[in-house]
Amino acid sequence: MSVLVYSESENGKLKKSSFETASYGKALSQELGSKLICVSFNCSDIELLNKYGADKIVNVESSNLKDFTAKTYSHVLSQVIEKENISVVILSSSADAKYLGAYLAGITDSSYISNVVALPESLNPFIVRRSCFTNKAFSTTEINGNLKIISISSNSYEINENNGDGVIENIDYNEVSSTFKVSNVEKQSAKVTIADADIVVSAGRGLKGPEHWHMIEELAEVLGAATACSKPVSDMGWRPHSEHVGQTGKPVASNLYIAIGISGAIQHLAGINSSKVKVVINSDPEAPFFKAADYGVVGDAFDIIPELINKLKARK
Amino acid sequence: MNILVCISNVPDTTSKINFTDSDSKFDKNGVQFIINPNDEFGLTKAVWMKDSNKASVTVLTVGDSSADTILRKCLAIGADKAIRIDCEAKDAYSVAKEIVAHCESIKYDIIICGRESIDYNGGLVPGLIAGCLDYNFITNCVSLEIESGKAKCAREISGGTEFSECDLPLVIGAQKGLVEESDLIIPNMRGIMMARQKPLDVIKAQNINSRANDKKFFKPKEKGEVKLVKPDELDKLIDLLENEAKVI
Numbered sequence: 030m031s032v033l034v035y036s037e038s039e040n041g042k043l044k045k046s047s048f049e050t051a052s053y054g055k056a057l058s059q060e061l062g063s064k065l066i067c068v069s070f071n072c073s074d075i076e077l078l079n080k081y082g083a084d085k086i087v088n089v090e091s092s093n094l095k096d097f098t099a100k101t102y103s104h105v106l107s108q109v110i111e112k113e114n115i116s117v118v119i120l121s122s123s124a125d126a127k128y129l130g131a132y133l134a135g136i137t138d139s140s141y142i143s144n145v146v147a148l149p150e151s152l153n154p155f156i157v158r159r160s161c162f163t164n165k166a167f168s169t170t171e172i173n174g175n176l177k178i179i180s181i182s183s184n185s186y187e188i189n190e191n192n193g194d195g196v197i198e199n200i201d202y203n204e205v206s207s208t209f210k211v212s213n214v215e216k217q218s219a220k221v222t223i224a225d226a227d228i229v230v231s232a233g234r235g236l237k238g239p240e241h242w243h244m245i246e247e248l249a250e251v252l253g254a255a256t257a258c259s260k261p262v263s264d265m266g267w268r269p270h271s272e273h274v275g276q277t278g279k280p281v282a283s284n285l286y287i288a289i290g291i292s293g294a295i296q297h298l299a300g301i302n303s304s305k306v307k308v309v310i311n312s313d314p315e316a317p318f319f320k321a322a323d324y325g326v327v328g329d330a331f332d333i334i335p336e337l338i339n340k341l342k343a344r345k
Numbered sequence: 346m347n348i349l350v351c352i353s354n355v356p357d358t359t360s361k362i363n364f365t366d367s368d369s370k371f372d373k374n375g376v377q378f379i380i381n382p383n384d385e386f387g388l389t390k391a392v393w394m395k396d397s398n399k400a401s402v403t404v405l406t407v408g409d410s411s412a413d414t415i416l417r418k419c420l421a422i423g424a425d426k427a428i429r430i431d432c433e434a435k436d437a438y439s440v441a442k443e444i445v446a447h448c449e450s451i452k453y454d455i456i457i458c459g460r461e462s463i464d465y466n467g468g469l470v471p472g473l474i475a476g477c478l479d480y481n482f483i484t485n486c487v488s489l490e491i492e493s494g495k496a497k498c499a500r501e502i503s504g505g506t507e508f509s510e511c512d513l514p515l516v517i518g519a520q521k522g523l524v525e526e527s528d529l530i531i532p533n534m535r536g537i538m539m540a541r542q543k544p545l546d547v548i549k550a551q552n553i554n555s556r557a558n559d560k561k562f563f564k565p566k567e568k569g570e571v572k573l574v575k576p577d578e579l580d581k582l583i584d585l586l587e588n589e590a591k592v593i
Contacts, residue, residue, distance in 0.1 A: 135476015140556040165362040168559045208512040216505035224503045277382045285592040296358045306590045328576030
């Protein structure tokens with residue numbers, strides 16, 4: 030019985046999340062007294078996984094698997110699961126990983142659990158801690174079933190180096206036919222995405238209009254941060270939906286979340302609750318966000334942000 | 346074209362979350378239930394497809410009779426018929442498997458679910474249904490058009506959008522963007538009256554065993570007091586972030 034980690038890559042290089050999942054997988058495999066097997070698709074730097082304790086690294090090379098699709102990737106993984114006698118699969122919480130996890134659970138009749146925030150509290154019965162109610166609560170949940178698929182929340186498990194001597198293996202597998210074809214991908218390549226960002230700079234209605242977002246973007250650039258916004262801002266079309274964070278938008282689990290001109294409605298706070306440090310800048314000292322934040326500045330964003338940008342630039 | 350929209354009954358987004366029975370169950374007391382927002386984006390799209398694709402729209406939920414109110418609302422919004430699989434919704438696995446069993450007896454061209462529910466945030470149901478039925482599957486779906494039996498879809502991905510094509514049958518995980526917030530249909534009096542005439546069938550459950558059992562719930566620790574920095578002392582803020590919080 031081994032632990033399998035699906036190691037995600039982008040443009041042929043491993044993503045940071047694949048070191049988190051490998052670290053988690055290693056710790057779990059040690060508790061289970063089993064091996065850690067990492068699987069990646071069309072990835073050129075998979076030997077890096079050895080640094081995190083992989084006992085075996087499977088590289089799936091195929092031009093037919095160039096585009097990620099939940100179905101074709103799941104069918105390859107299900108064959109590895111069977112061949113290697115896997116009992117637990119570890120995934121990140123990226124959009125692709127969660128997409129894959131649920132489908133893989135369907136074809137393998139396994140038990141899938143998402144938003145897991147720590148190593149299992151017990152192995153028998155298998156009990157994990159996960160966030161629910163959009164971070165308004167946590168639960169300890171018992172999972173039954175022979176094969177378990179666990180998606181771990183981003184930034185919830187620390188990356189640990191752990192020497193491994195994994196052999197890199199290519200595997201034989203049967204490709205599944207699918208009518209699903211990716212026709213085009215549009216990406217804003219220069220921008221840091223909310224899911225991958227260590228710092229997120231977010232703004233709300235307090236900014237009064239989309240024409241004032243240049244200072245938010247400039248602050249984000251100085252900090253190497255992603256930009257985000259509140260629900261009303263995306264509903265009014267000031268910013269794209271992909272930037273909306275909150276209960277019905279995206280969750281944020283960054284190290285630093287800076288909220289500018291956002292009052293802090295319960296739905297917004299739920300979505301950003303997993304961020305480690307929160308800073309609020311708001312002219313209204315009664316804004317609910319001040320109760321949820323670590324640091325706060327009461328004042329006019331139109332004065333504070335340009336000055337903050339200048340000071341941060343001077344510091345570098 | 347037959348469309349099935351799977352509906353989850355969830356606490357209103359403004360609800361205070363509390364637990365009961367020694368913190369082992371969600372406390373429904375005083376909580377208003379709504380259609381899961383991601384499901385509602387999907388339902389609205391399906392209702393549009395009644396016109397654009399001559400679709401017939403069935404809504405389905407897995408739950409006890411307390412979910413009937415939500416199903417009547419879906420009918421008032423424009424669904425043609427409603428089905429309730431009569432059992433307690435125990436976990437995402439058993440709910441998805443009940444839906445799979447139903448979809449094995451009645452074929453749908455498109456099955457629409459929300460990408461996740463806003464209560465347990467599992468995100469399992471649409472993928473599990475697609476995997477079990479071997480249907481095509483797109484989650485985080487922000488666009489869907491059907492032309493001569495083929496689907497053209499878009500999915501939100503990290504930092505962008507992926508466009509794809511596939512055959513039907515298809516399972517969708519809907520989210521905002523598939524339709525806009527301002528597109529959501531508020532039932533009018535005529536819709537509400539018509540909903541009373543539309544069928545709401547209660548069918549027997551398979552009583553599938555659950556796989557995930559919540560043992561105990563707890564809430565995040567209360568935050569300490571916020572540290573306020575004066576607007577003319579931003580150097581202090583930078584210093585705190587750099588040396589105390591160590592995040593920049």
